[in-house]
Amino acid sequence: MVGVTKVQRANASYWIEAVAEGGEDYYEKPGEAPGEWQGELASKLRLQGEIDKAAYAAILEGRDPHSGVELVHRPATRTFTDSAGRQRTKEPVLAFDVRFAASKSVSLIYALGDEAVRNQVLGAYDRAMAAGVRYLEREACFVQRGKGGKVIEPGSGFAAMAFRHRMSRAGDPALHTHVLVANLTQTPSTGAGSPSPPPRAARPFTSTPRRRAMSFRPSCAPS
Numbered sequence: 580m581v582g583v584t585k586v587q588r589a590n591a592s593y594w595i596e597a598v599a600e601g602g603e604d605y606y607e608k609p610g611e612a613p614g615e616w617q618g619e620l621a622s623k624l625r626l627q628g629e630i631d632k633a634a635y636a637a638i639l640e641g642r643d644p645h646s647g648v649e650l651v652h653r654p655a656t657r658t659f660t661d662s663a664g665r666q667r668t669k670e671p672v673l674a675f676d677v678r679f680a681a682s683k684s685v686s687l688i689y690a691l692g693d694e695a696v697r698n699q700v701l702g703a704y705d706r707a708m709a710a711g712v713r714y715l716e717r718e719a720c721f722v723q724r725g726k727g728g729k730v731i732e733p734g735s736g737f738a739a740m741a742f743r744h745r746m747s748r749a750g751d752p753a754l755h756t757h758v759l760v761a762n763l764t765q766t767p768s769t770g771a772g773s774p775s776p777p778p779r780a781a782r783p784f785t786s787t788p789r790r791r792a793m794s795f796r797p798s799c800a801p802s
Contacts, residue, residue: 580679580682581678584676584678586672586673586674586675586759587671587672588670614741615628615741616741617712617737617739617740618737618760619736620735620736620737620738620765621736631644638738638740638761639761641653641762650763653671653673656669674759674762675762676758676759677758677760678755679708680753680754683753686745687752712737715760720736734764734765734766735765737760737761738760739761740758741758
């Protein structure tokens with residue numbers, strides 16, 4: 580099962596501050612595996628292995644974790660009054676929390692099995708999750724360019740952060756992984772001679788793409 584939740588500044592403080600401060604929060608609670616980088620773009624940015632907390636915060640804000648250079652501009656959060664006189668807030672989407680969940684039967688086998696069984700289940704689960712990320716990179720990583728976003732270009736993969744958990748918030752066996760996909764990617768061609776040169780041709784990074792409708796069904800919240 581796969582679900583998606585948007586990560587914006589209003590709810591990103593939990594992810595960024597808790598991890599940056601080393602807090603024992605839900606996303607890095609004791610006994611759980613440390614987060615790991617996933618995705619082709621992460622590899623291109625030399626982000627591999629266990630997640631560095633400063634890099635985690637930087638990539639969500641669209642900066643290169645190594646140099647601090649801005650990869651994609653994140654507009655400032657702004658408030659406005661709508662036509663009905665209500666105060667509204669508009670802010671950028673920093674990432675998508677893509678939740679991959681094993682079935683309850685698999686979670687129970689993992690929870691109740693001996694070490695050999697758990698290792699087999701975990702190996703199969705991790706391979707399936709990684710295959711899911713690769714599938715989404717092929718099928719759901721596109722950017723919109725030009726006036727009205729009419730030009731669609733393929734992106735070069737995700738800079739994603741995977742946090743695997745064994746249990747739900749309630750403490751029930753629920754093997755699942757939260758993959759935070761940063762809202763940015765890189766287009767393969769942005770220089771002069773492109774069929775439809777983007778407004779910022781010198782800046783190859785852009786906010787991640789549109790999602791194909793068949794890819795996900797949004798969930799209400801992370802579990």
